[in-house]
Amino acid sequence: MEQAPPPADPLLRRYLDHVRFEKRLAERTVALYTLDLDKLASACAGAGVALAEARHHHIRRFVAQMHGAGRSGRGIALILSGWRGFYAWLGQQGLIAQNPVQNVRAPKSPKPLPKALGVDDAMHLAEHAPEPADPEHAWLDARDGAMVELFYGCGLRVGELVGLDAAPCAAAQQAGxxxxxxxxxxxxxxGKGRKWRSVPISGKAAEAIAAWLPQRLLALPAEALGQPALFPGRRGTRLTAQAVWQRLRQRSQAAGLAAPVHPHMLRHSYASHLLQSSGDLRAVQELLGHASITTTQVYTRLDFQHLAQVYDAAHPRARRK
Structure with a gap:
């Protein structure tokens, strides 16, 4: 990001010098602060009020204007954070008696629905085995196939998957x-909060793991034969979450899917397809390891969204002419 020109108001210039040299914030952060404070200066000028004279009702009006112009609640929250810091600094300098941004909240943004694959795409991803670039590394497909089956067949988080061992060990269990x-x-x-749960393995996942385990032993280098991780990398060490993301992205692209697939998308697909088939929200909550049923209820929205799409596409009365 290019460095933003310094603002005309001397108070803003002093504050930006403060965050740049005293707080030692990154140049990108200072540039973002500059843009946000320029918005504040423009809004105050439009309201005919000096920066140090802005009050609570002015800030609320500025928030309403930004929201009306289409800015998201998250974007407004970030801007308010920058404004709040500026007025806190003015208070420390003895220039204002009260922070006008205090207790002003951004409008709530609707939570986006999690992205889930269709059943056909999920099956295609699980069954698609890309040609290995190097025959010596053909074991990678068996490993990746087993990972996909566990994500889609058991709804695991990526952290839970990379933390799996090939066999139980008391010391490893202490480490989660x-x-x-x-x-x-x-x-x-x-899972989250170090809460243990047990999830049934799907038949396909069990087959994939059974096929992977003997290849795992052959793939491990001699110095890593004692490595307990179920899914090691080429060097024999436990795969990282980033490596799993990359391998899954490559596999989805090789399978010809429209969008890159990430681990949580397969977890969402597992939950959505399970709920569509069973309708048992409590069971899905337990299988996913959600502490609250409200977290699981997002999948009912996915289910209704799917039904609405089917209705719109198929029912003769769905669309108005």
């Missing part, structure tokens, strides 16, 4: 590492 139990058909994971 889960494990796979193919005999019982369960995956045991440590």
């Amino acid at each position: 590492h889960g494990w796979i139990d193919l005999q019982d058909g369960m995956v045991h994971v440590c």
Whole structure:
């Protein structure tokens, strides 16, 4: 981002010098502050009020104007944060008695629906095996296929998946590492807040893991044979979340899907498709490991959205002429 020209108001220039040299904020952050404070200066000028004389009702009016112009609640919240810091500094300088931005809140933005794959796309991604660039690394497809099956078949978070071990270990469990139990058909994971849960393994996921385990031993270098991670990388160390994101993105592109797929999209797909089939919100909550049912209820919106799309596409009375 290019450095924004300094504002004309001397108070703003002093404040920006303060955050640049005393608080040592990054140049990009200072540039963003400059743009936000320029908006404040323009709004105050339009209202015929000096910066140091702005009051609570002025700020609320400025917020309403930004919202009316189409700015999102999140964008307004970021701007208010910059304004709040400026007026806090004015108060420290003894130039104002009260911060006019205090207790002013941005309008709430509607929460975007999580993106989920259609059933056909999810199945295609799970079944599509790209040609390995190097035959010596053909084991990567078995590993990636097992990861996709666990994401879509068990609804795991990426942190839960990379934390899985090939076998249970008391010390690893203390560190929050889960494990796979193919005999019982369960995956045991440590989720958010270090809460453990057990999720049934789908038949396809069990097949993929059973096919991967012997290849895992062959893929591990000699110095990493004691590595407990279920999903190691080329060097034998536990895969990172970033590496999983990258591999999943590459696999979805090789499969010809319209948009890159990330781990949480498969978790959303698992929850959405499960709810569409069963209608059991409480069961989906337990399987996902949500502490509150309200978190799970977003998938009912996905379900209704899907039904609305089917209605719009198929029903003769759906659209007005």
